[in-house]
Amino acid sequence: MIGYVLRRLANYIVLLFVAVSLTYFLAATQLHPRSLFLMRNPPLDPRTVEAVLLERNLSDNVPVWERYVTWLTRIVTQWDWGMSPMGAVVNDEISSRIWVSLRLLLIGTILGLLLGVAIGAWAATRQYKISDRVVTVLTLLVVSTPAFVIGHVSQILATDANRRLGFQFFEFIGETGTVHGEGWWPVLLDRLQHLLLPTLVLMLLGLASMSRIQRNLMLDALGSDFVRTARAKGLRENKAVMKHALRTALIPTATYVAFTVATMFVGATYTEKIFGFRGMGAYGVDTIMGQDINGVVAVTAFAGVCVLVGAVLSDIFVAILDPRVRLG
Amino acid sequence: MTQHSAGSQGVGPAETTPAPAELEQPTTPGARKRLSRGQLTFRRFLRNRTAVVGAIVIIALAIIAVVGPYLFYWKFDDIDYDAFLSGPDSNHLLGTTQAGRDVLALTLRGMSKSLIIGFMVAIISTSIAAIVGATAAYVGGFTEKAILWIVDLMLVVPSFLLIAVITTGGPKGPDAWLLLVVLLAIFGWPLSSRVVRSLTLSVKEREYIQAAKFMGLPAWKIILRHIIPNVSSLLIIDATLGVGYAILAETGLSYFGFGVQAPDTSLGTLIGEGARMATTYPWIFLGPATVLVILVMSVNAVGDGLRDALDPTSGSGGRA
Numbered sequence: 001m002i003g004y005v006l007r008r009l010a011n012y013i014v015l016l017f018v019a020v021s022l023t024y025f026l027a028a029t030q031l032h033p034r035s036l037f038l039m040r041n042p043p044l045d046p047r048t049v050e051a052v053l054l055e056r057n058l059s060d061n062v063p064v065w066e067r068y069v070t071w072l073t074r075i076v077t078q079w080d081w082g083m084s085p086m087g088a089v090v091n092d093e094i095s096s097r098i099w100v101s102l103r104l105l106l107i108g109t110i111l112g113l114l115l116g117v118a119i120g121a122w123a124a125t126r127q128y129k130i131s132d133r134v135v136t137v138l139t140l141l142v143v144s145t146p147a148f149v150i151g152h153v154s155q156i157l158a159t160d161a162n163r164r165l166g167f168q169f170f171e172f173i174g175e176t177g178t179v180h181g182e183g184w185w186p187v188l189l190d191r192l193q194h195l196l197l198p199t200l201v202l203m204l205l206g207l208a209s210m211s212r213i214q215r216n217l218m219l220d221a222l223g224s225d226f227v228r229t230a231r232a233k234g235l236r237e238n239k240a241v242m243k244h245a246l247r248t249a250l251i252p253t254a255t256y257v258a259f260t261v262a263t264m265f266v267g268a269t270y271t272e273k274i275f276g277f278r279g280m281g282a283y284g285v286d287t288i289m290g291q292d293i294n295g296v297v298a299v300t301a302f303a304g305v306c307v308l309v310g311a312v313l314s315d316i317f318v319a320i321l322d323p324r325v326r327l328g
Numbered sequence: 329m330t331q332h333s334a335g336s337q338g339v340g341p342a343e344t345t346p347a348p349a350e351l352e353q354p355t356t357p358g359a360r361k362r363l364s365r366g367q368l369t370f371r372r373f374l375r376n377r378t379a380v381v382g383a384i385v386i387i388a389l390a391i392i393a394v395v396g397p398y399l400f401y402w403k404f405d406d407i408d409y410d411a412f413l414s415g416p417d418s419n420h421l422l423g424t425t426q427a428g429r430d431v432l433a434l435t436l437r438g439m440s441k442s443l444i445i446g447f448m449v450a451i452i453s454t455s456i457a458a459i460v461g462a463t464a465a466y467v468g469g470f471t472e473k474a475i476l477w478i479v480d481l482m483l484v485v486p487s488f489l490l491i492a493v494i495t496t497g498g499p500k501g502p503d504a505w506l507l508l509v510v511l512l513a514i515f516g517w518p519l520s521s522r523v524v525r526s527l528t529l530s531v532k533e534r535e536y537i538q539a540a541k542f543m544g545l546p547a548w549k550i551i552l553r554h555i556i557p558n559v560s561s562l563l564i565i566d567a568t569l570g571v572g573y574a575i576l577a578e579t580g581l582s583y584f585g586f587g588v589q590a591p592d593t594s595l596g597t598l599i600g601e602g603a604r605m606a607t608t609y610p611w612i613f614l615g616p617a618t619v620l621v622i623l624v625m626s627v628n629a630v631g632d633g634l635r636d637a638l639d640p641t642s643g644s645g646g647r648a
Contacts, residue, residue, distance in 0.1 A: 012484075015477075019484040026490065030497030137378070140632070144625035146576055148583050149599065149617045152606045159607045266486060270580070274603075285584055288492045296493060300485045307484055 008315055012308040020301045024068055024293075031291045033058045033085035056083045058293060071294070082294030084287070090298045093283065100175060101265050101279035104272065108199040109264045112206020113257055119207065120214025121246055124222060135211065142208035147201070151274035154201050172197045174276040198275040202268060206260070214253060221249040251321045255314035262310030266303040372637035379633020382626035389623055393440035402430035404437035405591060416611055423611040425601065435616045438595040439623065441505065441588060445578045446627075448509045450570035453516035458563050460517065461524025462555045466532050466547060476525075479518040487515035488577070492586040505588045508581070512574050520566045527559045534558075561638040568631040572624050579620060595620045 033056075037049040053059035057070050074080040081090040123135040142150070158170035171177055171193040179190050221227060222245050230240040260267075269281035280302065287295030363371070374380060397403065402420065407428045416423045422431035464475040491511045498507055531537065532555065540550050556563070575595075581587035582596030583603075590597070595616045602612030 015480055015484050019481055023485055023490065023493075027493050030493050032497065140378075140628055141621070141625060144572065144628050145621045146579060146583075146624075148580070148603065149621060152599075152603045152613060153617070156607055156610055156613075269488070270583075273584075284486070284489050285492070288489065288496055288586070289584075291496075296489060300489055303486045303489070304484045 004319070005312065005316060009308075009312060012311065016301070016304045016308055019304055020297065021068070021072075023300045024071060024297045025064060027293045027296050028064050028067055031288070031293050031296070032060065033291045033293060034060060036085050036291055053085075056085065056087070056294075058085055071297075081298045084290060084292040084295050086290070088295075090294050093295065094280070094298060094302065097278060097280045097283050098265065100277055101268065101272070101281065103175070104195065104198060104275075104277050104279055105202060105264045105268055107195070108202030109206055109261060111199075112203040113210050113260065115203065116207040116210025117214045117250070117253060120211035120216075121218045121249065123211065124215045124218035125241055127219060127222075136215070139208040139212050142204055143212060147205055147268075147270035148274060150201055150204065151198075151270055154197055155274070158197055169193070170197050172275050175278070194275075198271050198277065201271055201275075210253075210256075213256065214249065217249040217252055218245060221245040224248070251318070254317045254321055258313035258317050259310035262313060263303070263306045265306055266299065369637045373633050376633040376636060378629045379637075382629030382633065385622060385626040386630065389439060389619075389626075390443060393436060393443055396436040397433065400430075400433060400436075402433045404429065404433040404593065406430065406433070415609075422615040423609075425612050426605075431598075431612055431615050434593055434598055435595070435619055438593045438598045438616055439619055441592065441594045442575050442578060442596070442620070442623070445505065445509055445512070445588075445594070446571040446575040449512040449516060449574035449578075450567045452509070452513035453574075454520060454563055454567040454570055456513065457517040457520035457524050457566065458556050458559070459551070461521035462528045462551045462559070463547075464521070465525040465528035466551055466555060472525075475521075479522060482515065482518045488580070491515060491577075491581060492584070495581070495586050500589050502592055505592065505594075508578060508587055512577055516570060516574065516577075520570070523562065523566070524559055527562055528555055531555055531558050565631060565635045565638065568627065568634055572627040572631065575620070575624055575627070595623075 034049065034053060037044055037052070050059060050061070054062070057067055057074075059067075071082060074082065079091070081094070083089055084093075119135060119139075123132045126132045155172050158172055162168055162170055171190075175191065175194055176187075177190055177194065179186050222241070224245075226248075227240055227245045230244045231237070235244075265280045266284060267281065268279065269285055271277075272279040272282035273285060280299065284296065284299045284303075286292075287299060400421075402408065408420070408424060408430065409428060414420060414424050420430050420432065422435065424430055425434070460475060464472040491508075494511060495504070495508060498504065537550060537554055540554055545553075578587055578594060579596030579599065582594045583600040585597075585600065588594035588597050598616040599613060599620065602609075602614075602616065606613040
């Protein structure tokens with residue numbers, strides 16, 4: 001078991017190293033940090049610009065290969081992921097943004113997964129009845145709606161609701177706003193108000209795709225021979241469904257959940273951008289728009305690590321949960 | 329994920345004989361004609377009302393995208409200097425943007441662009457997936473290992489960021505969307521090719537493949553003539569769902585300005601532009617957003633319907 005996981009891990013690490021290195025070359029040749037300085041008015045002294053770019057390892061006058069070696073050496077020796085063209089330290093950005101993403105995403109993702117499993121399994125037991133058809137069409141609608149459309153529609157609805165209520169119940173810009181009052185309670189309340197709408201959006205998105213997957217898995221399990229046997233032996237419907245069908249149908253779900261939770265950090269780009277949370281997902285877009293080579297490579301590497309952790313976790317889950325998996 | 333489950337749930341290689349439940353059992357011989365597999369699939373598809381509605385909607389949208397620009401006075405690149413940010417009225421059915429452009433004309437233009445991109449990407453990436461996946465499984469050995477490694481490599485880092493990096497530094501102008509098509513196709517095939525590979529692994533053990541092999545047919549001919557046609561049901565589903573994926577990916581990129589570039593427009597570009605003022609001037613946002621959702625939902629409904637119709641073990645198509 002441990003040997004198997006370690007072997008997979010070693011393979012993944014090599015993959016990640018190659019992928020991130022290729023991303024570096026791609027970003028270093030495609031993004032142009034110098035253009036940010038050339039747009040300045042009044043124009044900056046070219047020598048100053050060159051000096052700044054050289055110091056930040058961003059000058060396109062240095063061959064890409066040399067820049068790559070410098071970049072890699074700094075990471076290996078000092079764990080320094082470099083600077084943005086404007087001088088922001090990538091390490092600091094990432095360490096603060098991870099927590100923003102975590103605060104935003106944890107509740108929504110987990111609620112979405114749990115509700116999705118419940119709804120999907122429930123719909124499967126009622127296949128082709130009205131309730132199942134309604135769930136199927138609604139989840140199809142949500143799955144077909146891009147996150148950015150759902151985000152903005154929720155904001156339009158929230159603005160309307162605020163107007164009807166007469167006060168600002170839904171907050172949807174940023175992580176915090178103006179705090180009314182003293183002490184910790186108003187601070188917490190303010191944060192919760194800002195969390196409410198994006199959490200609902202994330203929950204809806206997760207719920208829809210999860211319930212579609214779970215419904216399919218559950219249908220497979222319900223139609224299988226061992227569930228029929230369980231029923232034929234006289235087991236109560238409820239027990240046959242819960243104990244025999246649902247348990248089997250949850251094995252692939254567990255691997256999917258492991259993967260989703262690990263990759264959620266970079267998956268919420270639209271939600272973070274729309275609701276003004278300065279998290280990891282938003283960082284990816286911000287760095288590309290800001291011609292930030294070091295930043296975008298760091299985000300990619302972080303996302304890659306998340307994917308690998310997710311993959312290893314789901315490997316472990318499968319090995320533990322599925323008796324058919326034999327590890328050599 | 330849906331594509332994954334498609335492969336594992338026995339949307340198997342083309343059955344040479346229909347599943348027992350669907351065998352025609354005429355009471356008097358010759359009273360009813362035997363159905364070909366295509367006819368059978370078509371009948372099963374027609375029974376799924378959601379999917380049929382989806383198919384009709386897609387065809388209708390495609391016709392509107394072609395004919396629409398000739399029906400309305402305003403063109404997508406016209407500017408009405410008398411109407412900036414005006415709401416929907418008889419002159420501009422869906423209102424105008426900040427720059428005085430007609431939202432209806434822009435939406436039609438965006439829709440046709442998104443449709444073209446969606447279909448092109450789906451066809452190209454499914455073709456690559458079919459050839460690469462089948463080759464990996466059929467040839468095996470080092471080639472298979474190398475292909476699987478490249479597939480993993482492409483799945484490790486988020487393709488959204490890579491595509492955005494390339495288009496940011498890439499060429500601008502009216503033809504820039506072709507680069508987008510290529511990029512979306514390049515990053516679209518790896519996941520499907522894995523499914524094709526696992527299906528091919530079972531197909532290549534069939535007798536007719538062995539026969540073809542011992543008759544001395546070269547590998548590429550066996551792959552093209554005997555393997556790919558026999559995983560075609562998977563490929564059809566994959567391509568259909570791929571259209572939805574490609575449209576979502578394209579609009580997502582365009583929303584941030586990484587995709588289709590001005591002066592051209594796509595649904596994502598329009599939604600991104602409208603979204604900034606969505607709470608005060610909702611029409612710029614709501615028109616294209618509705619069209620996008622209807623389009624993707626129809627594609628997904630057709631994909632689901634095709635999956636049920638092509639899957640011989642599925643009961644949802646009814647008995648045909």
